Amino acid sequence: MKTTLTFRAAVLSLFIFVMFIGVWHLATLAPKESAATQAANAEYAELMGKGAEKASGFPSPEKVGSAFVKYLSDPFYDNGPNDKGIGIQVGYSLLRVGTGFLLAMLFALPLGFVIGMSPLMTRALNPFIQILKPISPLAWMPLALYTLKDSEVSGIFVIFICSLWPMLINTAFGVAGVRRDWINVARTLEVNPLRKAFLVILPAAAPTILTGMRISMGIAWIVIVAAEMLVGGTGIGYFVWNEWNNLALPNVIFAITMIGLVGMALDLGFGTLQKFVTYRE
Amino acid sequence: MTSHFLSVEGLAKIYPTTDGKPGTPVFEDIHFAIERGEFICIIGHSGCGKTTILNVLAGLEEASAGGAIMDDREIDGPSLDRGVVFQGHALMPWMTVLGNVAFATKSRWPEWSKAKIEEHCTTYLEMVGLGHAIHKKPAELSGGMKQRVGIARAFAIEPKMLLLDEPFGALDALTRGTIQDELLKIVRATQQTVFMITHDVDEAILLADKVILMSNGPLAKIAEIVEITMPRDRTRAEMHHDPQFYRIRNHLVDFLVNRSKGYAGSDAAQLHDAKHPPVVRPGLVSDGTPPGDNGGRPVLKQVVNQ
Ligand SMILES: Nc1ncnc2c1ncn2[C@@H]1O[C@H](COP(=O)(O)OP(=O)(O)O)[C@@H](O)[C@H]1O
Numbered sequence: 355m356k357t358t359l360t361f362r363a364a365v366l367s368l369f370i371f372v373m374f375i376g377v378w379h380l381a382t383l384a385p386k387e388s389a390a391t392q393a394a395n396a397e398y399a400e401l402m403g404k405g406a407e408k409a410s411g412f413p414s415p416e417k418v419g420s421a422f423v424k425y426l427s428d429p430f431y432d433n434g435p436n437d438k439g440i441g442i443q444v445g446y447s448l449l450r451v452g453t454g455f456l457l458a459m460l461f462a463l464p465l466g467f468v469i470g471m472s473p474l475m476t477r478a479l480n481p482f483i484q485i486l487k488p489i490s491p492l493a494w495m496p497l498a499l500y501t502l503k504d505s506e507v508s509g510i511f512v513i514f515i516c517s518l519w520p521m522l523i524n525t526a527f528g529v530a531g532v533r534r535d536w537i538n539v540a541r542t543l544e545v546n547p548l549r550k551a552f553l554v555i556l557p558a559a560a561p562t563i564l565t566g567m568r569i570s571m572g573i574a575w576i577v578i579v580a581a582e583m584l585v586g587g588t589g590i591g592y593f594v595w596n597e598w599n600n601l602a603l604p605n606v607i608f609a610i611t612m613i614g615l616v617g618m619a620l621d622l623g624f625g626t627l628q629k630f631v632t633y634r635e
Numbered sequence: 636m637t638s639h640f641l642s643v644e645g646l647a648k649i650y651p652t653t654d655g656k657p658g659t660p661v662f663e664d665i666h667f668a669i670e671r672g673e674f675i676c677i678i679g680h681s682g683c684g685k686t687t688i689l690n691v692l693a694g695l696e697e698a699s700a701g702g703a704i705m706d707d708r709e710i711d712g713p714s715l716d717r718g719v720v721f722q723g724h725a726l727m728p729w730m731t732v733l734g735n736v737a738f739a740t741k742s743r744w745p746e747w748s749k750a751k752i753e754e755h756c757t758t759y760l761e762m763v764g765l766g767h768a769i770h771k772k773p774a775e776l777s778g779g780m781k782q783r784v785g786i787a788r789a790f791a792i793e794p795k796m797l798l799l800d801e802p803f804g805a806l807d808a809l810t811r812g813t814i815q816d817e818l819l820k821i822v823r824a825t826q827q828t829v830f831m832i833t834h835d836v837d838e839a840i841l842l843a844d845k846v847i848l849m850s851n852g853p854l855a856k857i858a859e860i861v862e863i864t865m866p867r868d869r870t871r872a873e874m875h876h877d878p879q880f881y882r883i884r885n886h887l888v889d890f891l892v893n894r895s896k897g898y899a900g901s902d903a904a905q906l907h908d909a910k911h912p913p914v915v916r917p918g919l920v921s922d923g924t925p926p927g928d929n930g931g932r933p934v935l936k937q938v939v940n941q
């Protein structure tokens with residue numbers, strides 16, 4: 355066989371996917387329900403009213419598939435607060451992530467530079483960073499809601515705080531680790547500090563900085579779902595929560611898949627950027 | 636006041652030990668001078684402080700005592716007046732070859748136009764035989780080519796003095812030979828003053844006007860200054876036909892192999908005057924020269940300044 359590894363891997367991936375759908379399909383074939391479960395279900399239906407019909411067992415791939423078709427065929431509709439297209443919801447989430455991430459960048463890159471350049475600052479700020487870093491970003495939420503008094507701003511703040519640490523630490527680490535030789539070249543050429551920062555230190559540290567940004571973005575995308583579940587209103591996280599309240603599991607599964615896909619796209623984007631700034635020695 | 640182009644006076648370097656106390660000086664009381672247009676090589680075993688001396692001259696490191704004066708000005712920091720070729724080439728891998736040299740040129744003449752900078756850089760890159768590779772990234776070049784870019788970068792800023800730290804140490808003999816020839820050609824053409832560290836005796840004989848020999852550290856000293864008395868237009872291909880060549884070579888090798896280690900306790904050390912290290916011309920001494928009679932006092936052979 356003279357096929358490439360990529361091709362064979364793709365075939366295998368496809369096979370795994372088909373198997374997964376097949377097993378899922380078989381597992382969710384309408385079972386012959388026992389009397390007891392039927393009774394329980396009936397009771398449940400009574401309690402839940404009309405919505406209960408959606409909750410009869412785990413949704414089959416067909417049902418989830420039709421949710422995909424329904425939402426993807428019209429991603430940008432807007433029928434009021436609880437009924438918006440998936441494109442709009444993802445858009446809200448991306449907007450929050452983007453804003454929080456950008457704010458974190460504006461803060462982390464210059465500060466990381468200062469910390470990386472100065473052993474004194476590294477030592478002085480290290481205890482604070484070490485204590486603040488492991489705090490779950492969601493733990494800030496009550497404080498944010500209380501002080502900022504706005505759920506939207508609080509959501510962005512949570513993204514800001516969780517994006518901050520990896521960027522800050524990697525920037526400081528990258529800047530501190532710039533090869534002595536390159537710094538010495540800049541020194542012997544009497545390069546002014548600004549030129550040195552932008553033409554020597556930044557490009558030298560860029561791969562490390564971008565790794566930090568990539569990690570930050572990954573965390574931010576994980577956190578936004580939870581934050582939106584808490585804060586509500588709009589966004590993919592709220593969508594999941596809302597569909598769960600409607601007991602519309604096919605929609606939940608659809609949303610989960612979308613979260614994964616968007617997260618992957620973001621990561622790929624940063625991967626590309628990273629390649630762009632990486633240099634070979 | 637000094638009449639030399641560069642004079643090093645009473646230089647010493649002490650690094651703190653791991654527990655923070657000052658250690659034994661790597662070297663102390665180092666005196667030497669360099670004239671304009673001279674090519675000086677410094678030879679000594681690893682660890683005797685050659686790089687440290689060069690870094691002090693470059694202004695990258697501070698001496699613990701003493702200092703250096705170049706062109707009537709004290710060296711107290713890095714300056715565009717002194718170009719440095721680093722041992723590990725130190726090219727910025729994210730810039731092209733041209734970009735690296737242009738970065739230096741732009742630092743020297745910020746007011747120059749882009750076209751003028753590019754023209755200037757290309758001239759120097761062609762001088763080291765890299766006219767064809769100016770748009771390549773350093774990673775695409777061989778070790779010898781990278782070192783050439785480093786040399787072009789140092790020459791491009793047209794410094795008053797050039798400092799080279801074992802620039803060819805990592806290269807194979809063949810490449811080293813070619814680049815030595817190129818360096819020699821450019822230095823002769825530009826009348827450049829050069830201070831270079833090397834561990835290659837032949838390289839020193841080919842390039843240098845004077846070779847500074849350092850004894851082993853710690854407490855390294857300038858044991859001798861060897862004048863290379865062979866004609867200045869010597870070439871790598873021809874120089875070993877000159878009878879002086881082997882006398883000089885043997886003298887240098889003998890120092891490195893035998894005398895540098897035990898220097899501290901030898902006769903030479905007792906006679907040593909740090910301010911005026913002995914200057915010798917082994918090339919001019921024929922083998923039969925009698926040592927001369929100094930009434931039983933130990934005496935340094937071939938010394939011309941005592
Ligand atoms: N930053 C430093 N801290 C402590 N000791 C150092 C430092 N740099 C160099 N040394 C010591 O100084 C001595 C001279 O070093 P160096 O100038 O690099 O020697 P050379 O270039 O002749 O091999 C060595 O013994 C080395 O261990």
Ligand SMILES: [Mg+2]
Binds near residue numbers: 685686
């Ligand atoms: Mg060295």
